[in-house]
Amino acid sequence: xxxxxxxxxxxxxxxxxxxxxxxxxxxxxxxxxxxxxxxxxxxxxxxxxxxxxxxxxxxxxxxxxxxxxxxxxxxxxxxxxxxxxxxxxxxxxxx
Numbered sequence: 001x002x003x004x005x006x007x008x009x010x011x012x013x014x015x016x017x018x019x020x021x022x023x024x025x026x027x028x029x030x031x032x033x034x035x036x037x038x039x040x041x042x043x044x045x046x047x048x049x050x051x052x053x054x055x056x057x058x059x060x061x062x063x064x065x066x067x068x069x070x071x072x073x074x075x076x077x078x079x080x081x082x083x084x085x086x087x088x089x090x091x092x093x094x095x
Contacts, residue, residue, distance in 0.1 A: 001036065001092035002062050006052040006074075006085070014081040015048065021077045022052065028070045029054070034061025055092065062089075 010018045022040055029038055036055040043049035056062040065071055078085050 001094070002056045002059055003088075003090045003092050004054045004056065004062060005088040005090070006054075006078075007088070008050050008052075008078055008082040008086075009046075009084040010048045010050060010082050012048055018050070018077070018081045021081070022050075022074075025070060025074055025077075029065075032061070032065055032068070032070070034058060035065070 008018075026038055026040070029035060034057040036057055037053075038055075039053045041051045041053065043051070054062075054065075056065070075085075
């Protein structure tokens, strides 16, 4: 498994639009082959900071997603609605 974490700081005036966009994209993402789980987490201290966590079954499925239209739409929305973007990839050991 591979975890991809997308961390963003949303422009305060764009927070509602960001949440609507992400919710819409999550519906599309659930149809992605190889995606085990997604979550959206708002930072408890900084209400403009969000983390989107994706668990992928393999690097191959993650790579397919990174080349998908859905991921391009997400990056476009982040570019317009957010200040910062950080993407972290981390392998998850099998138990």
